[in-house]
Amino acid sequence: MSTATLPSVRGKLTPSAPLAPLVWFKSGGAAEWLFEPKDMADLQGFLRELDPAVPVMALGLGSNMIVRDGGVPGVVVRLGKAFARVEQTADLTLNCGGGASGILVSSTARDNGIAGLEFLRSIPGTVGGFVRMNGGAYGGEVKDILVDCDVVLRDGSLVTLPVADLHYTYRHSELPEGAIVVAARFRGKPGQPDAIQAEMDRISASREASQPLRSxxxxxxxxxxxxxxxxxxxxxxxxxxxxxxxxxxxxxxxxxxxxxxxxxxxxxxxxxxxxxxxxxxxxxxxxxxxxxxxxxx
Structure with a gap:
């Protein structure tokens, strides 16, 4: 697949991009193409014009992934800063970009007095990844806090899916093939920032004590x-x-x-x-x- 056959973009499009530096295992081959979209319109336009036969895969922080040594065919999409914002939109609800980390989401929840999202502190990934996988730890799961999510489908269209449409089970969702989660709304319950921070500290200490986090x-x-x-x-x-x-x-x-x-x-x-x-x-x-x-x- 040459540059000539790919849609033009405003973001960054890299051929034969090594993926090992981008995943936690620090192993594996290259992406045929790595696309880092500038914004939502860039992502939608690219997918809309891309040959439907070309496979597309989203990559977050690469924490729960083995990239095989032969590399990934097609296009790997990595959401950057434009997709990493977190803001309170309604009572006890946060609107989170697909590229935002669990740490940013849980910290923003704390600052806004929203409890119930503390477990996200311990999930080393992005919103897109843990919405896809029904990420969970320390008694919490994404299905318990997700209201709905925005996804860009393989044809470039943007749809909002309520939590019920994802048919969550343990570490699994029925997100459409090739869909990229670009945002999600999480709802918690009222809490005091000090108590929320204490729970986040407890989770961090427990994780540090029991898991090989420096490896x-x-x-x-x-x-x-x-x-x-x-x-x-x-x-x-x-x-x-x-x-x-x-x-x-x-x-x-x-x-x-x-x-x-x-x-x-x-x-x-x-x-x-x-x-x-x-x-x-x-x-x-x-x-x-x-x-x-x-x-x-």
Whole structure:
């Protein structure tokens, strides 16, 4: 796909863009094209004019993702500052850009005396990512606070979807294929900023104590099966500290995989599959990936 066949943009369009620096694992190949739109009109116009056969994928902070070593075909869209604003729009409701971080959203909620969004402090991603995945932690889930979201569909049209249309289940939504979340409204409940900050501090301290946050990791690797904790099943299968090439199961939290330095995405994914095999053998439980795996092997 040459530049000549792509629509013109006002933002930034980069061919063969390395994705490893943009994802937490710091591994994987390049995007055929990386598009960073200047604003909403730029994004809509580009998608409207782009050949419908070209695949499109949104990328947030890349925290819960393995980009395979063969790279990602088509266009990867990354929302920048123009999509990162958060503001109070109505009583106890925040309008959040798709590129805004969980930390910015929870801090803005605190400043406006809105409780119930503290758990977003601990989700290392953007609004677009955790709306798509029904992100959750520490007793909260996006489905509990989402009013509705604005998405740009693959044909460039902008639609608003109420929470009911996403058919949320555990770490899953039925967002249309190729849709990019550009904004979302979250509603909380009344709270005191001091108490909200205290809860955010508690969550941060708990996360720091239990998770390998200073490492190249992808966050929670596997979904918790009904009635089980994924980390416990992994531990009981003898996988704590298990290593394959440059990839390792974290000794601090066994539902985290680590890139010890120069791991390939193939090694990280193969280690995850080996963990799944051992857990199935030991407990009979089939672990499901929570981490998105994208691109060509």
């Amino acid at each position: 190249k990791t992808g966050g929670s690797t596997f979904k918790n099966p009904a009635g089980h904790k994924a980390w416990q099943l992994v531990d009981e299968a003898g996988c704590r500290g298990l290593q394959l090439g440059g990839a390792q199961v974290s000794e601090k939290h066994t539902n985290f995989l680590l890139n010890l330095g120069e791991a390939t995405s193939a090694e990280i994914e193969a280690l995850g599959e080996e963990v799944r095999r051992r857990v199935k053998e030991k407990s009979g439980v089939e672990l499901e990936w929570e981490i998105q795996r994208v691109g060509k092997k």
